[in-house]
Amino acid sequence: MGISVSKRDKQHILEQERNAKRWFLERKLFREKCQILLLGTADSGKTTTLKQMKIIYGGSFTNDELLEYTSSIYRNVAESAHTIVVYMKRNGVECKEFRNRLRMDRILEFTTGSYSYSDPHISTAFADAIHHFVRDPIVSELLEDRTNRFYLIDSAEYFLSDILRISAPGYIPTESDVLRVRQKTVGITETDVTVKDIPIHFIDVSGQRTERRKWLQCFDQISSIIFCVGLSDYDRLYISEDSSQDPMIESLALFKSITESHWFYHTPVMLFLNKVDLFRTKLPKVPLTNTFEDYTGGNDVQKAISFILSKFRQTSKTQRDFSQSQPLYTHVTNAIDSENMQTTLKLYDHYDRVFFPSEEAPTVMLL
Ligand SMILES: Nc1nc2c(ncn2[C@@H]2O[C@H](COP(=O)(O)OP(=O)(O)OP(=O)(O)O)[C@@H](O)[C@H]2O)c(=O)[nH]1
Numbered sequence: 001m002g003i004s005v006s007k008r009d010k011q012h013i014l015e016q017e018r019n020a021k022r023w024f025l026e027r028k029l030f031r032e033k034c035q036i037l038l039l040g041t042a043d044s045g046k047t048t049t050l051k052q053m054k055i056i057y058g059g060s061f062t063n064d065e066l067l068e069y070t071s072s073i074y075r076n077v078a079e080s081a082h083t084i085v086v087y088m089k090r091n092g093v094e095c096k097e098f099r100n101r102l103r104m105d106r107i108l109e110f111t112t113g114s115y116s117y118s119d120p121h122i123s124t125a126f127a128d129a130i131h132h133f134v135r136d137p138i139v140s141e142l143l144e145d146r147t148n149r150f151y152l153i154d155s156a157e158y159f160l161s162d163i164l165r166i167s168a169p170g171y172i173p174t175e176s177d178v179l180r181v182r183q184k185t186v187g188i189t190e191t192d193v194t195v196k197d198i199p200i201h202f203i204d205v206s207g208q209r210t211e212r213r214k215w216l217q218c219f220d221q222i223s224s225i226i227f228c229v230g231l232s233d234y235d236r237l238y239i240s241e242d243s244s245q246d247p248m249i250e251s252l253a254l255f256k257s258i259t260e261s262h263w264f265y266h267t268p269v270m271l272f273l274n275k276v277d278l279f280r281t282k283l284p285k286v287p288l289t290n291t292f293e294d295y296t297g298g299n300d301v302q303k304a305i306s307f308i309l310s311k312f313r314q315t316s317k318t319q320r321d322f323s324q325s326q327p328l329y330t331h332v333t334n335a336i337d338s339e340n341m342q343t344t345l346k347l348y349d350h351y352d353r354v355f356f357p358s359e360e361a362p363t364v365m366l367l
């Protein structure tokens with residue numbers, strides 16, 4: 001005797017089958033086509049975030065991969081030393097120690113004229129001059145005081161103060177050096193990283209204003225966006241950009257145009273409020289009111305971050321209400337800190353979240 005199935009049960013079974021098929025197809029599509037686009041203004045930490053993905057999910061860099069960064073590290077050293085010396089000379093700032101005044105001239109000799117930034121080594125004499133120069137109290141003060149009005153890469157102090165290690169024969173960059181190096185992305189870089197069996201195709205673009213028109217070619221079939229903001233970039237000067245606009249204001253404008261564009265209206269966005277380490281040290285020295293006159297939270301880091309986050313949430317409000325149509329996944333990050341990034345990325349271990357934005361958004365982590 002067969003088991004009789006009621007009409008309602010049959011409908012229920014069919015519905016379940018349909019749901020299972022849909023789920024299967026969506027997952028298949030997700031697995032085949034998960035593409036994450038890294039966006040943000042120049043220097044906001046897109047490439048560094050991607051390097052962390054590679055370290056966390058793809059294992060460490062090989063020796064050959066580490067060595068590829070050597071010349072960029074040398075260039076960072078030479079350009080940083082050069083910038084500081086030129087700034088001091090132009091503004092009549094003298095080293096405290098007399099011999100360091102002579103070393104300033106040596107540094108200029110090395111970084112101008114016959115010296116080429118692509119030189120594959122740093123000579124002992126150049127390294128020695130930098131080593132003593134950066135230890136002069138005046139230079140230490142300049143390096144520490146980020147309120148000064150000349151552009152220096154964020155990792156200048158890190159590389160300059162460790163010049164003897166970096167210039168030693170047989171130097172192989174460490175993972176930390178690779179995360180710190182400033183190397184502008186040119187054009188578009190594509191990288192595949194497998195996260196828990198799911199191949200994810202990351203697209204890293206240059207944030208330079210002049211390069212942004214190239215972004216259009218990567219706007220198709222994007223599963224989600226990681227938008228990086230350099231928290232410490234408020235009231236900062238860029239010499240490399242063709243703009244005198246405050247980088248934080250520029251970042252807000254870019255975020256608005258991206259999230260409101262028809263391309264990304266339904267694309268989940270993960271907002272990485274990055275460089276929190278630099279933000280912490282900058283906030284007591286440079287008031288956030290220099291950029292946002294309506295800020296009233298003083299030196300309180302949490303209040304300041306919540307304020308900046310509210311600016312990002314509100315910027316698209318007229319066109320795209322994040323609380324209604326799409327949650328905004330927000331994180332406070334330090335992209336050079338693997339532990340911090342691991343904690344952030346762990347929230348996405350269940351990667352469907354990135355794809356199915358209806359799930360509960362992870363809350364902001366104030367670190
Ligand atoms: N201290 C600190 N430095 C960071 C952080 N994130 C990035 N950096 C540094 O900031 C610099 C710029 O980072 P990138 O990842 O190259 O920036 P980008 O957004 O890819 O820049 P473009 O390629 O020019 O668009 C590098 O020297 C990084 O080491 C951070 O959270 N803290």
Ligand SMILES: [Mg+2]
Pocket residue numbers: 046047048183184185204205206207
């Ligand atoms: Mg980059």
